[in-house]
Amino acid sequence: MAPSLDLPNLPDADVARLAQQGREPAFRELVRRYERPVFSLVFRMVRDTATAEDLAQETFIKVLNHIDKYRPEFKFSSWLFKIANNVAIDHLRRRQLNTISIDGAPNAASVADIEATRFDIADKSESALDAMEARELGSAIERAIGALRPEYRSCIMLRHVEGRSYEEIAATLDLPLGTVKTYIHRARHQLRDALEHLRE
């Protein structure tokens, strides 16, 4: 029998180490700590509750089944968000959804590039979002986030919802620091434009 530990008060790295030792309560503690942030990130990426739950579940299963590969010199949450983001982006790439095109890739050089890389958001869950929309700024923001390119969305979520530094976001998403700054800058700009009507 493992010695009883005060898991909720241990730092992530220690809980992850206990999980590496095969302690089931440590696995559960990691899920408890991050189920909401991971689910929220994925939900805001895919805009569908059931899909977001499946993808969040997939994220945790991947992470926890490979917990032996976690290296404590990195933040556990960065590793987790990286996998969550990859799972969500892979899903968006796999599925061709019914869409509203928003923007091309930030480095798209021609109209063809923009067409090829423009981001599509699902409109099948729009009705669900419509219900909570236009009530307050938060709802309008949610919709505006949904209209961002996925790369912008993950960056802006990690920056403003999860409070990560630019360096952490770059490490989490495997992107150069300059690219992260560019994405966040453009995302903010788009969000400001999208919310302009609220100020009028």
Added chain:
Amino acid sequence: MRVSGPSDTPALKPGSSPPRTASQEESVQHRHLLSNEIDLLLDGEAGFGVAPLRSHVDDCAECRARLDEARLVADALERLPHFAPRTGFADRVMSQVQVVEPWHVAALDTARRFVPESRPLRALALAGAGAASVAISGSAVWIAFSADLSFQSASFVADRVRAALVSGVAQALETTLGSGAADAIRSSGSLALVGGALALVAAVGASAFGFRAIASAARQRGS
């Protein structure tokens, strides 16, 4: 004084601080801020190049309005709630996670099971374990340093066991085959003794089998 808008200034890579010279810093006071400069203020960046931007915002109502607008969006983003998955999410995840306990952890856990809960018992167990390990270590050292004695002791014990075995077998042969046959076998050496013992075992086995066959035939007749 002409105040140029952001579109009049050369485009800079967003998010990166433009290299500043003294004249450029001075020029910040004579133009509106670029959007990446607004971002620097929004992110609360500190540093040599940010002070002139702050100073400009203090004096320029238009840039102050743009910064406030950016802050409004950032604040709204920061107030966004975390959504929760359905109840039982952790259980659904854990049903598909293989919890593997490495062997060394399992071994440690097993060892821990033998450690008593209470402090005095733990101290007693520790003292006992210490005494046992000292005794075992001492015996091992003694045996290592007195190998000859150990060898002699082992030979002595082996001789006694062999003598007891031979005497027992000879006695059994004498009882079953008679003293003459036993003497003849004994004088023929240990090989004959072993052969005689095997013959005795075979005879006893055959007798038992014969008695069993007779008893079985009698039972069949009776039924």
